Amino acid sequence: MATRELDSPSRRGFLTATAAIGGGLLLGFGLPARSEVRDTLTTDAPFAPNAFLRIDRTGKVTFVSPMIEMGQGTYTSLPMLIAEELEIDVDAIAIEHSPADDKVYANPAIGIQMTGASKSIRGFYGPLRQAGAAARVMLVTAAAQGWKVDPSACRAESGTVVHTASGRKLGYGALVDAAAKLPVPEKIALKEPAQFKLIGTPHRRLDCAGKVDGTAKFGIDTRLPGMKFAVLAQSPTFGGKLRAVDEAKAKAVRGVSQVVRLDDAVAVVASHTFAAKQGLAAANPQWDPGPNAKVSMTDIVGQLARPSEKPGAVARHEGDAARVIAAAAHKVEAVYEQPFLAHATMEPMNCTVQITKDGCDVWVGTQVPGMTQAAVVKLTGLKREQVRIHNHLLGGGFGRRLDYDGTVRAVQIAQQVSGPVQVIWMREEDIQHDMYRPHYYDRISAGLDAQGKPVGWSHRIAGSSIIARYYGPAAVKNGVDRDAVEASANQPYDVGAIHVDYVQQEPPAGMHTSWWRGVGATRGTFVVESFMDELAVGAKRDSLAYRIALLDKQPRAKNVLQIAAEQSGWGKPLPAGRGRGIALCIGFGSFVAQVVEVNVAKNGAVNPTQVWCAVDCGVQVNPDTIRAQMESGIVFGLSAALYGEITIKDGRVEQTNFGDYRVLRIHETPRIDVVLVKNLEAPGGIGEPGTSCVMPALTNAIFAATGKRIRKLPVADQVRETV
Amino acid sequence: MITLNVNGTLRNLDIPDDMPLLWALRDVLNMTGTKFGCGMGLCGACTIHIDGFPTRSCVTPVSAAANKRITTIEAIGNTSAGKKVQAAWLALDVPQCGYCQSGQIMSASALVAANAKPSDGDIDAAMAGNICRCGTYPRIRAAIKKAAGDKEV
Numbered sequence: 001m002a003t004r005e006l007d008s009p010s011r012r013g014f015l016t017a018t019a020a021i022g023g024g025l026l027l028g029f030g031l032p033a034r035s036e037v038r039d040t041l042t043t044d045a046p047f048a049p050n051a052f053l054r055i056d057r058t059g060k061v062t063f064v065s066p067m068i069e070m071g072q073g074t075y076t077s078l079p080m081l082i083a084e085e086l087e088i089d090v091d092a093i094a095i096e097h098s099p100a101d102d103k104v105y106a107n108p109a110i111g112i113q114m115t116g117a118s119k120s121i122r123g124f125y126g127p128l129r130q131a132g133a134a135a136r137v138m139l140v141t142a143a144a145q146g147w148k149v150d151p152s153a154c155r156a157e158s159g160t161v162v163h164t165a166s167g168r169k170l171g172y173g174a175l176v177d178a179a180a181k182l183p184v185p186e187k188i189a190l191k192e193p194a195q196f197k198l199i200g201t202p203h204r205r206l207d208c209a210g211k212v213d214g215t216a217k218f219g220i221d222t223r224l225p226g227m228k229f230a231v232l233a234q235s236p237t238f239g240g241k242l243r244a245v246d247e248a249k250a251k252a253v254r255g256v257s258q259v260v261r262l263d264d265a266v267a268v269v270a271s272h273t274f275a276a277k278q279g280l281a282a283a284n285p286q287w288d289p290g291p292n293a294k295v296s297m298t299d300i301v302g303q304l305a306r307p308s309e310k311p312g313a314v315a316r317h318e319g320d321a322a323r324v325i326a327a328a329a330h331k332v333e334a335v336y337e338q339p340f341l342a343h344a345t346m347e348p349m350n351c352t353v354q355i356t357k358d359g360c361d362v363w364v365g366t367q368v369p370g371m372t373q374a375a376v377v378k379l380t381g382l383k384r385e386q387v388r389i390h391n392h393l394l395g396g397g398f399g400r401r402l403d404y405d406g407t408v409r410a411v412q413i414a415q416q417v418s419g420p421v422q423v424i425w426m427r428e429e430d431i432q433h434d435m436y437r438p439h440y441y442d443r444i445s446a447g448l449d450a451q452g453k454p455v456g457w458s459h460r461i462a463g464s465s466i467i468a469r470y471y472g473p474a475a476v477k478n479g480v481d482r483d484a485v486e487a488s489a490n491q492p493y494d495v496g497a498i499h500v501d502y503v504q505q506e507p508p509a510g511m512h513t514s515w516w517r518g519v520g521a522t523r524g525t526f527v528v529e530s531f532m533d534e535l536a537v538g539a540k541r542d543s544l545a546y547r548i549a550l551l552d553k554q555p556r557a558k559n560v561l562q563i564a565a566e567q568s569g570w571g572k573p574l575p576a577g578r579g580r581g582i583a584l585c586i587g588f589g590s591f592v593a594q595v596v597e598v599n600v601a602k603n604g605a606v607n608p609t610q611v612w613c614a615v616d617c618g619v620q621v622n623p624d625t626i627r628a629q630m631e632s633g634i635v636f637g638l639s640a641a642l643y644g645e646i647t648i649k650d651g652r653v654e655q656t657n658f659g660d661y662r663v664l665r666i667h668e669t670p671r672i673d674v675v676l677v678k679n680l681e682a683p684g685g686i687g688e689p690g691t692s693c694v695m696p697a698l699t700n701a702i703f704a705a706t707g708k709r710i711r712k713l714p715v716a717d718q719v720r721e722t723v
Numbered sequence: 724m725i726t727l728n729v730n731g732t733l734r735n736l737d738i739p740d741d742m743p744l745l746w747a748l749r750d751v752l753n754m755t756g757t758k759f760g761c762g763m764g765l766c767g768a769c770t771i772h773i774d775g776f777p778t779r780s781c782v783t784p785v786s787a788a789a790n791k792r793i794t795t796i797e798a799i800g801n802t803s804a805g806k807k808v809q810a811a812w813l814a815l816d817v818p819q820c821g822y823c824q825s826g827q828i829m830s831a832s833a834l835v836a837a838n839a840k841p842s843d844g845d846i847d848a849a850m851a852g853n854i855c856r857c858g859t860y861p862r863i864r865a866a867i868k869k870a871a872g873d874k875e876v
Contacts, residue, residue, distance in 0.1 A: 071819030071857045211821030212809045214756020214796035221755035272750035274742045346822040346856050395822030396856050427761040635858025658765040667847035669860040
């Protein structure tokens with residue numbers, strides 16, 4: 001994939017080059033042809049049957065993708081849906097990032113233009129097949145009218161329409177002018193799964209060519225004539241204000257042109273990032289630390305622990321769990337804690353802005369172009385059509401780019417700068433001013449009968465409400481943040497009487513919480529699946545058999561558990577210091593089970609050696625993408641479970657960079673085996689459940705290996721401390 | 724003024740001697756294939772070759788590269804090892820978000836050029852400095868083995 005700028009060489013010229021490069025590679029290695037990805041806002045095709053498709057007179061098909069590519073493979077799986085019904089070669093599709101539009105490009109499963117919540121396939125599985133089919137019907141009708149035959153006597157095939165009886169054939173390019181004059185058919189029969197040629201068959205990613213030769217364009221790669229570079233510092237303490245900067249010293253650095261002061265931040269503008277960075281150091285910003293100057297983790301955890309002793313807003317209540325637990329033969333109770341987490345996308349936060357008399361152009365990679373545009377409209381007072389969001393490939397999303405704080409900052413700075421400016425966050429700024437996954441504090445208890453079967457279950461979750469901040473407090477109904485109780489209120493096990501409630505408690509003002517890969521399912525699954533393991537231990541039962549016995553109403557969950565267990569050799573003895581742990585995640589419309597095998601060294605060092613993963617996500621669009629997302633989710637989850645933790649001291653984040661915010665590296669990565677379950681259930685999401693499932697599978701494995709129950713993440717040195 | 728040999732082309736640049744190569748490439752020469760990740764040599768996203776050796780450009784001043792051959796992702800495909808590595812990367816669909824992959828490919832190309840049959844331990848040693856948040860490590864490992872096993876391309 002080559003990301004093309006608007007002023008790039010002509011399409012024809014590019015195609016010629018593509019054919020040569022792609023053709024050569026195809027002969028040599030059987031590689032796909034290069035696909036093309038472009039910025040938005042161009043239209044030169046006569047046939048645009050809907051917002052997602054354009055076909056020009058050469059027959060070239062352009063897909064305007066409502067969802068953005070951030071690694072999850074959506075720039076391959078969504079085109080597959082189009083191509084399946086349009087009867088074209090997937091590799092020939094050019095892809096454009098969609099412009100900001102919360103209506104035209106809304107994800108139907110979400111309601112706005114958002115790439116997230118593992119909902120791209122779930123939202124577009126129907127609509128994009130419809131879009132492809134509508135275009136096909138119009139092209140076939142146009143050909144049939146030209147030939148004066150009945151459309152039913154014609155068929156679409158590999159980018160052409162064929163009159164079956166006579167063998168006459170016309171390419172789509174020759175038909176687009178006639179097709180464009182036809183009405184768009186409203187209802188079209190889509191293919192039955194048995195007719196699928198593409199859906200369900202692994203297809204190489206369309207976005208890889210540019211990602212192996214350096215030509216793929218991320219937001220940070222934006223280069224404009226006369227563009228300046230700005231490095232910023234925001235108040236290191238949450239809620240602090242800028243007090244003073246040494247502007248003269250900053251400007252003495254060669255290349256520095258300007259110091260931009262904001263209420264709670266400062267940016268140094270220069271001819272290149274190095275000068276801007278040096279200028280910022282020379283500016284030596286002084287801060288008024290504000291009201292949180294003394295806040296530490298003890299305060300924050302205390303603010304969660306105390307209110308969680310009292311009842312919260314009820315998320316689920318069936319039977320009298322408190323009474324049943326009190327009267328049960330055996331009672332198990334525990335407190336679980338999960339830390340603040342940063343996203344640490346490989347591409348640090350950045351945004352390029354140019355404000356002119358005509359409006360504001362924003363070059364950025366975002367999961368929410370429409371919300372980003374609305375935020376800039378609000379900040380600048382411009383009209384919506386004057387704010388142009390040029391989306392880019394995302395150098396990692398994981399939820400971080402569901403927020404537009406970086407764009408707001410960049411526009412605030414650009415308002416004081418003449419000409420285009422790229423605002424870039426150094427890694428330290430990126431880690432210390434993230435929108436963090438909340439710190440959660442859970443109290444959970446269960447009563448078991450004499451046979452060890454659960455008869456009552458009580459679970460209280462205390463933590464920040466992301467929904468209240470992100471969508472507004474009105475989105476939190478009856479005091480329950482539905483994300484915070486996800487995978488907890490709707491946990492799948494038959495546990496008898498059940499009570500789940502939620503206590504909202506926010507961190508210090510100025511510290512923001514947000515979505516992080518797996519969202520509520522990641523938080524809830526860790527607690528529920530860890531506690532289920534505790535119950536199995538309390539009941540002296542095998543933890544797989546114990547789960548299976550409580551999942552009579554969940555055949556798909558049972559199935560993935562059994563597959564993962566079987567793959568792993570569950571039950572076979574292991575040498576001392578090794579253990580297997582199992583966990584289940586039902587979320588995003590998918591069912592995932594994983595077994596982690598861990599080796600714990602004599603000094604307590606924890607090393608996950610292998611993960612077996614079974615996934616049932618219903619209809620599979622691109623099976624290899626599902627495997628890749630399970631691998632990805634597992635590595636991401638292991639990073640967090642083993643090391644991930646943002647801590648606060650003196651009102652500021654203690655971690656700064658990959659040295660102290662550690663993530664998994666290649667030598668620490670276990671072998672990962674993924675088994676896909678085939679069926680025709682509705683498609684489920686696959687970007688997140690792999691992450692949610694692996695954390696408790698890991699800590700359950702640590703228990704199996706050592707007898708040490710991890711109730712507080714990350715694992716860090718907890719096992720070392722016990723040996 | 725400093726003269727840099729970037730991908731075989733001599734470039735005269737009026738920049739400070741202590742400017743990290745990363746910013747010279749990205750901001751002065753507009754060669755954006757080399758990525759900024761951490762600025763401290765911790766993540767490997769900025770990896771380039773200096774005289775064939777994988778080097779973190781974010782902590783290497785331009786003065787250290789004077790009179791040496793600088794190779795970046797934009798030209799690594801002109802080397803035998805780089806070409807094989809890129810082909811293996813494509814064949815196994817290694818990239819996800821893709822942001823770290825320039826650096827991964829530069830580190831992997833140096834390994835494959837120097838070691839015809841890298842073991843898992845060799846791969847760990849050569850690649851442990853390159854972080855991938857998408858977790859493409861299993862495919863990186865497989866692709867390096869594939870690239871090393873491929874005949875000349």
